[in-house]
Amino acid sequence: MFEAEVEMEKRSSIVPLLLMLCLAAAIVGLAIYVVLQVRQKTPLTAQAANGILAVALQGPGPAIIHFHTGLLKPGGDEKPDDPNYRLLEKAGIVKLAKAEKGSTMVSLTPDGDHLVTGLPGFKKTDEADGSSSYEVPLAQRQLVSIAGVEMNGMDSATVAYTWKWLPNQLGNVFDAAGPLVKSFNLWERETLINKYQVDFYNGSPTQSKLALVRSDHGWKVSTP
Secondary structure, three states: OHHHHHHHHHHHHHHHHHHHHHHHHHHHHHHHHHHHHHHHHOOOOHHHHHHHHHHHHHOOOOEEEEEEEEEEOOOOOOOOOOHHHHHHHHOOOEEEEEOHHHOEEEEEOHHHHHHHHOOOOOEEEEOOOOOEEEEEEEEEEEEEEEEEEEEEEOOEEEEEEEEEEEEOHHHHHOEOOOHHHHOOOHHHHHHHHHHOOOEOOOOOOEEEEEEEEEEOOEEEEOOO
16 A cells, blocks of 8 residues: 555656656747747848858859969860960960961960969869860959848848959950950950950959848859
8 A cells, every 4th residue: 555655756847857858848949939030030131141142152163273384285175376376375374385277376475384383273284185284273263251141031132242353363364355365466466365364353342232041041143
């Protein structure tokens, strides 16, 4: 009889504890639900968009030029007679010398080698034909400011912003408004801009817009 009473007392003390734990779990769950609901209905702020835009601008990577050194033959993919090689020559980066059968010997100058190999992100690849391929960054994109955020619904927004280029020393050579590029004729300047990464790297900031959508993990760039 005594043991049965003790067992009943234990059960009677456990039940309230279980009820309290269930109540606490319900309160925590409700609080989390409320926080999530409030967060989902909170409009996108310029401060929150700032970090997303800064990362998105780095997505395409820097502006990069490609060129070769070594013996370049006529009719190949690389055309040493094109204005990009002559622009590099005018800047003192490479030296061009005519070779037999219409070929051109392209070589880095000491100053050009020092400049190119000192730029973060440059890549050199030795080709099977004895030439060397270079990939050299010119400029990075940088977020300047966010002009405004327009909500298009609860879970979508359009962000108006401005960005600019941050050119390195070689990027300044490839600036469309620079003296070296302006020394070429109109057709050659158009070719440099359309094919060889010449741009207004030191120009005014560019205005643009980007669509963002809300996901389960926060705001992100909208994909088509």
